[in-house]
Amino acid sequence: ELKVEQNPLFLSMQEGKNYTIYCNYSTTSDRLYWYRQDPGKSLESLFVLLSNGAVKQEGRLMASLDTKARLSTLHITAAVHDLSATYFCAVDKTSGSRLTFGEGTQLTVNP
Amino acid sequence: DGGITQSPKYLFRKEGQNVTLSCEQNLNHDAMYWYRQDPGQGLRLIYYSQIVNDFQKGDIAEGYSVSREKKESFPLTVTSAQKNPTAFYLCASSIGLLLAKNIQYFGAGTRLSVL
Numbered sequence: 001e002l003k004v005e006q007n008p009l010f011l012s013m014q015e016g017k018n019y020t021i022y023c024n025y026s027t028t029s030d031r032l033y034w035y036r037q038d039p040g041k042s043l044e045s046l047f048v049l050l051s052n053g054a055v056k057q058e059g060r061l062m063a064s065l066d067t068k069a070r071l072s073t074l075h076i077t078a079a080v081h082d083l084s085a086t087y088f089c090a091v092d093k094t095s096g097s098r099l100t101f102g103e104g105t106q107l108t109v110n111p
Numbered sequence: 112d113g114g115i116t117q118s119p120k121y122l123f124r125k126e127g128q129n130v131t132l133s134c135e136q137n138l139n140h141d142a143m144y145w146y147r148q149d150p151g152q153g154l155r156l157i158y159y160s161q162i163v164n165d166f167q168k169g170d171i172a173e174g175y176s177v178s179r180e181k182k183e184s185f186p187l188t189v190t191s192a193q194k195n196p197t198a199f200y201l202c203a204s205s206i207g208l209l210l211a212k213n214i215q216y217f218g219a220g221t222r223l224s225v226l
Binding site (some may be wrong): 031041042043044045048050071088092098099100101102103104106 | 144151152153154155156159169201203212213214215216217218219220
């Protein structure tokens, strides 16, 4: 059974600081996804990582994938309040299978 | 505008009642999914469908049923057998499971409560 674990589950940080969210998964995977969810809202796709060493960046967020370590990171640079949300990682076990989601990391950026 | 439409936004169920949540997409996607999200938790897969007239159980299918008679539509019925249905239900679609990027696009969700 594929398991996906995120840490931390709750993260409170000050504006302007840097931090990293970690996503570990239990079996070999082809694809890793990061999503954002605002309170009471739906999920929005942020990144898709398809190979070992893949790195994607959008604004203050950067995601990377290490398939050998079965680890993805979401790095936040110089956080701003607008980044406050819950971030989920999700993994396909193999091409053609459905996604398994992590528990989510609830990020709060304080002024 | 292309997207996924879920209705209703809020739904109340009486004990012993079946209720149906609607999900429609105009993205021409083959695959569709239903997830349940409980407060402060991640998403759990209820059912998914890769093609019309076919669907598979996810991790928590008991007490739920689905149909996929049209490509655009994937309604979810919460039956009276589901004893704890209060949750946020999210519908998603993707181009197809077998493609390299299986990005799922989500609807706005339906919040179901028990009266």
